[in-house]
Amino acid sequence: MSKELIVSKIRNGTVIDHIPAGKALTVLRILGITGREGVMVAIVMNVDSKKLGRKDIVKIENRELTAKETDMIALIAPTATINIIRDFMVIEKRKVVVPSVVKGLLKCPNPTCVTRIEPIETVFETISTNPLILRCVYCGSELGLEEVETQLVSSIT
Amino acid sequence: MESGFKYRDVISITDFNRKDLELLFDRANTLEQYSKSRLRLLENKVMALAFFEPSTRTRMSFETAMKRLGGSTIGFTSEEAISIAKGETLGDTIRMLDAYSDIIVIRHRLEGAAKYAAEVASVPVINGGDGKQHHPTQAMIDLYTIWRIKGGIDGLTYGVLGDLKYARTSASFTLALGLFRPKKIYLISHPLLKMRENVKRYLRSRGIEFEEVERADDVIEELDVLYVTRIQKERFPDPSEYEKVKGTYIVNMRLISKAKSDMIILHPLPRTEEIDRKIDTTPHAAYFKQARWGVPIRMALLTLIFDVEV
Numbered sequence A: 001m002s003k004e005l006i007v008s009k010i011r012n013g014t015v016i017d018h019i020p021a022g023k024a025l026t027v028l029r030i031l032g033i034t035g036r037e038g039v040m041v042a043i044v045m046n047v048d049s050k051k052l053g054r055k056d057i058v059k060i061e062n063r064e065l066t067a068k069e070t071d072m073i074a075l076i077a078p079t080a081t082i083n084i085i086r087d088f089m090v091i092e093k094r095k096v097v098v099p100s101v102v103k104g105l106l107k108c109p110n111p112t113c114v115t116r117i118e119p120i121e122t123v124f125e126t127i128s129t130n131p132l133i134l135r136c137v138y139c140g141s142e143l144g145l146e147e148v149e150t151q152l153v154s155s156i157t
Numbered sequence B: 001m002e003s004g005f006k007y008r009d010v011i012s013i014t015d016f017n018r019k020d021l022e023l024l025f026d027r028a029n030t031l032e033q034y035s036k037s038r039l040r041l042l043e044n045k046v047m048a049l050a051f052f053e054p055s056t057r058t059r060m061s062f063e064t065a066m067k068r069l070g071g072s073t074i075g076f077t078s079e080e081a082i083s084i085a086k087g088e089t090l091g092d093t094i095r096m097l098d099a100y101s102d103i104i105v106i107r108h109r110l111e112g113a114a115k116y117a118a119e120v121a122s123v124p125v126i127n128g129g130d131g132k133q134h135h136p137t138q139a140m141i142d143l144y145t146i147w148r149i150k151g152g153i154d155g156l157t158y159g160v161l162g163d164l165k166y167a168r169t170s171a172s173f174t175l176a177l178g179l180f181r182p183k184k185i186y187l188i189s190h191p192l193l194k195m196r197e198n199v200k201r202y203l204r205s206r207g208i209e210f211e212e213v214e215r216a217d218d219v220i221e222e223l224d225v226l227y228v229t230r231i232q233k234e235r236f237p238d239p240s241e242y243e244k245v246k247g248t249y250i251v252n253m254r255l256i257s258k259a260k261s262d263m264i265i266l267h268p269l270p271r272t273e274e275i276d277r278k279i280d281t282t283p284h285a286a287y288f289k290q291a292r293w294g295v296p297i298r299m300a301l302l303t304l305i306f307d308v309e310v
């Protein structure tokens, strides 16, 4: 059974494909989607993928992602592809790119980092994408995927 | 000569390369003979000493270096810093010092404070220690001591002993070794005080051989240089655990008896009981020389930053 039979096409909105299996709900939470918005949201989890073995797909009606949202998805689902749909047609295909520098999005985990006390925007450098490791440019503390996910999810809800 | 130091901030030892440091060592070597003189090289320059955290040694060493070069210093003590810090951000304090001085030396309890100060200030900023992160001028002194006594840094076997997790000096020293080609580095510590992962990753990225061991006894015979830092009782969740392990990390005559005759011991000072005082009078003790060379190294650094010929 193909995935197209499980989930109908959307007229306008965004399809996020090639999400690592099991991460679809995290992606939705990062986008702040609860299901109470009244728009159609389709989630497909653990379907076969040539590239990934298994993958998740999320379709969201009437929503186009901002650059900041794309960056957040890139951090936790670096394999994701984002298709913008208008009138049932894919008008734009974006491959997410893990940003080399992440500004202002995350909190430094080190309680004695200068960014935790002084009014400074945090800056993390991506020192590895697989596994994801971000390093605070101020104090050198590192953030892994799990911590990044936790922070991104809790910053929304 | 154009150098990598000219009007640059000194935040982390890894901001510099081997060539920079060799230039610094040559300059310090020249200036050693003037470390009790009053030169007129920086006559019109003012150094701001922003010591938000007490550190008599580092502060006095910078102050002496600046004054020996003919410059002057302004600054506040850590007690004054407390009242300054009340209601004022670090950024605003740095802006004030930036307006008054030609160079700022900052010591602060927060990691990243020096980097942030450097972003705010237009004049060069020297990190005199930020939290448990960096202490680059200490690392310069450490390497200079080895360079002076051993004639170079490369090809030697190093032991870094003590608190490798929280002591910024052991981290900065190990990072600094990564700029050269040491034969091998032994990271000797209690499992609770192991070197931070980012430092180890840096060593790997530079292709430097290192090994983590728990006991100095097991490797002492191989070492050319032993770098010792203090283990603080507070680092152990259970004080009785500290009592149990502290003996393992004390450098005494018994340990030294197995070492090479020309093995040298470094310590950033002040020390407590981690080095037996009997060692002070042996040729192994390099830590007093190390302390003395703090002034010529900082003099050298200042002349290079201000780009004055010596």
Ligand SMILES: [Zn+2]
Binding pocket: A108, A109, A110, A113, A114, A115, A136, A137, A138, A139, A140, A141, B112
């Ligand atoms: Zn930080």
